[in-house]
Amino acid sequence: MLATHEAASDVPAAMIATTFLGYMGLYAFLLAAYVGTLYYLAGKGRRTDVTVEGPGAVPVPSQA
């Protein structure tokens, strides 16, 4: 019924390219920030001095 190129808006290609690059740049930055956050939170959650007591307790191995 309607080909893709027939349904495209009349917004100038340069403007679409600029916003496309803007989105790509923002998402690349946010992805890098997200990976950095994961590393930071994973590192923060590591425990080397935890002692667990009580029935069924399993000693936590040292990660030094």
Place this chain on the structure above:
Amino acid sequence: MELLGYAPALWLPAAFAGLMGLAILLYVVLDGYDLGVGLLLGGARDEAERDAMIAAIGPFWDANETWLVLATGLLLVAFPMAHGVILGALYLPVALMLLGLILRGVAFKFRTKMAPGSKLSWDRAFLGGSALAALAQGWMLGSYVLGFQQGWAANLFAAVTALGLAAAYAFIGACWLVVKAEGELQRRAAQWARSTLGFAALGLVAVSVATPLISDRIFAKWFSLPNVLLLAPIPLATAALLAGLWLALGRYPRPGDRWNWVPFAGAVGIFVLAFVGLAFSFYPYVVPGTLTIWEVAAAPESLAVILTASVFVLPMILAYTAFSYWVFRGKLGTLRYE
């Protein structure tokens, strides 16, 4: 399915225009104040104050944005041709607004997850995203009022409305902080509200003057008899609210924190009056001066199905919004993410 003798093809587009208008108004008020708090973050003195300001909008900000999704969704399903024309004409500011909303949403979550040293950078990103979204929305308003005209004069007007709407958001955001904050932050919020009120009023005057001048039809609607008398309460009440709030804010916070909700209620009143004025000016056109709601409406059969769904969905959104505001009523607490 006639309503009061009106055929579905007549009343269904009007009903959807009303629903869309309600969604836009609720978005502008609700997300307006949290965008405004984001803008005011630049005036915070230290990290503790920034934390307090973020905590004031923490439980509400993302639910507030659902009204934008609803308004845009209604435009797409009820007035698909207008959706294409309007979003095509406003392509760049819409793209910039979305970039801003994405940035502030992520910054809000990351500011306490990242290493402590980077918190200030994410607060700046939150401020930048809020500013980008507010300015883009103001630019869209100016462009819409001028019927998407191009040229330096149209761009200058859109720039004025962009700054005006950003100031209006900062104003209502400051009024929200008067409700939620205490002590020094509340006192400073009252000052911020007073200092941004003038700029918001300038933007309001710019739109109010330009709207009838740009269209003979709108001029006739406002200034013909008896309309000029019947509609006079709108600008008069707006002017009275602006003047009354400017005077009252000089005396905030009140002893015992009494009447702390009054500035925010007054700000909401100004937003409602401004919206009613705009809606009256442009109705029944959805694309200014070009396409009416009946010319661009979807088929009545489709609208009837969507309206049935809306009758269930809209009260649910209103209900959970009211519930969340009830649960988190009172002064702001400590912001926690865990």
